[in-house]
Amino acid sequence: MDALVEDFAARRPSGLESAYALWSSAFISVARHALSDRALAEDCVHDALLRVWRAPNRFAGNRAMLKAYLVASVRNESLSMLRGQSRRDARELKAVRLMPESDNDPPAVDPVESERVRAALARLPEEQRAALELAYYGNKTHVQISQALGVPLGTIKSRIAMAMRKLQTELAVPEEARR
Amino acid sequence: MTGHLDDDAELYPLGVLDDVAARAVERHIASCRTCAERVTQAGLVAASLASTLPAAQPSPALARRLNDAVRPQTDDGARRPKSMFAGFALAAAFALASIGLGWRMLDLHSRLAADDLALVTLVHSHFNHVSMTPESANPVAAKVLYARDGSWVYIIADQPRGTLHVVTRTAAAGGDAGILVGSGRTATLLLRPVARIESLSLQRDGTDVASARLAYEGRR
Numbered sequence: 001m002d003a004l005v006e007d008f009a010a011r012r013p014s015g016l017e018s019a020y021a022l023w024s025s026a027f028i029s030v031a032r033h034a035l036s037d038r039a040l041a042e043d044c045v046h047d048a049l050l051r052v053w054r055a056p057n058r059f060a061g062n063r064a065m066l067k068a069y070l071v072a073s074v075r076n077e078s079l080s081m082l083r084g085q086s087r088r089d090a091r092e093l094k095a096v097r098l099m100p101e102s103d104n105d106p107p108a109v110d111p112v113e114s115e116r117v118r119a120a121l122a123r124l125p126e127e128q129r130a131a132l133e134l135a136y137y138g139n140k141t142h143v144q145i146s147q148a149l150g151v152p153l154g155t156i157k158s159r160i161a162m163a164m165r166k167l168q169t170e171l172a173v174p175e176e177a178r179r
Numbered sequence: 180m181t182g183h184l185d186d187d188a189e190l191y192p193l194g195v196l197d198d199v200a201a202r203a204v205e206r207h208i209a210s211c212r213t214c215a216e217r218v219t220q221a222g223l224v225a226a227s228l229a230s231t232l233p234a235a236q237p238s239p240a241l242a243r244r245l246n247d248a249v250r251p252q253t254d255d256g257a258r259r260p261k262s263m264f265a266g267f268a269l270a271a272a273f274a275l276a277s278i279g280l281g282w283r284m285l286d287l288h289s290r291l292a293a294d295d296l297a298l299v300t301l302v303h304s305h306f307n308h309v310s311m312t313p314e315s316a317n318p319v320a321a322k323v324l325y326a327r328d329g330s331w332v333y334i335i336a337d338q339p340r341g342t343l344h345v346v347t348r349t350a351a352a353g354g355d356a357g358i359l360v361g362s363g364r365t366a367t368l369l370l371r372p373v374a375r376i377e378s379l380s381l382q383r384d385g386t387d388v389a390s391a392r393l394a395y396e397g398r399r
Binding site for chain 2: 024
């Protein structure tokens with residue numbers, strides 16, 4: 001087994017430290033996307049990583065899966081904080097932020113992978129892409145997306161799920177193989 | 180729950196489900212490998228989506244908070260004041276650079292918090308340092324800084340390749356103390372041993388690539 005994964009699963013501090021050293025930029029970027037406050041975003045990453053690290057028996061997989069698991073944990077934590085904050089403050093969720101496209105935007109977490117993902121997104125049917133972008137970049141729940149688009153909840157869930165399955169297939173194929 | 184998950188398996192990693200639906204997914208995949216695999220694959224897609232987000236960097240304080248939370252107390256069991264414990268690694272790094280070892284990789288301006296500065300003087304007067312001896316055809320350049328009373332040991336390697344394990348030996352025992360954690364061109368590890376470390380080595384794939392003996396004056 002990968003030493004990093006083994007250390008993480010065994011709850012060795014070095015496992016968490018190594019994962020953080022490799023992927024801290026991704027973690028904080030995901031948290032900042034939902035939580036504009038930097039301190040709150042760092043609290044989110046801190047809490048999410050510690051919770052996962054302290055319950056390592058729930059993870060078994062390779063390094064890519066560990067990264068995905070941790071990124072998903074940070075995202076879920078940030079969305080919980082965002083929605084909890086919204087409920088407490090009775091404020092609107094943050095304005096929808098679609099995928100950054102402007103030249104003035106900061107560089108992506110992983111520019112190479114980012115281009116591959118953007119290309120795959122662009123190949124999705126419009127209605128699937130719109131639902132997925134509202135879900136991921138807009139931080140909306142499926143219920144909110146259903147209301148925003150005026151489309152039944154079941155249809156929204158199907159569109160997002162189909163988009164995810166297509167992306168899974170698209171991203172599994174190297175970009176060079178398409179040319 | 181019978182059967183398999185519906186579209187919720189693909190929606191779960193996106194964080195779009197409400198709490199009730201999300202908990203239902205978690206309960207189901209705990210006992211269903213097929214759906215657990217679907218959630219895992221969807222999670223990989225969600226992680227790819229994260230690559231498109233604007234890059235951001237955490238503050239150095241976050242790494243120290245995490246380190247504080249996961250490193251067990253191994254000396255007398257008493258936790259030192261938080262800022263002091265957290266500052267040792269950075270203070271040692273600052274000391275390393277300031278005594279002229281000449282490595283360019285220490286981006287101290289960004290890494291050294293203002294409240295660590297007071298520790299530099301403290302560390303200067305309480306530590307020794309030694310270069311590690313290469314032990315293989317593919318050695319690693321590494322140094323060891325350590326407290327004169329043996330209460331902490333800081334290992335720093337320059338441009339390490341692969342995973343480096345730190346193996347320590349005391350008068351009574353020895354063993355794997357952890358792996359060096361990469362940061363830019365360097366990798367480091369801070370140890371707080373219970374007993375004085377007499378020697379240590381760096382191992383790559385089970386083979387020593389560098390070693391050092393630590394010398395002390397007087398009793399701890």
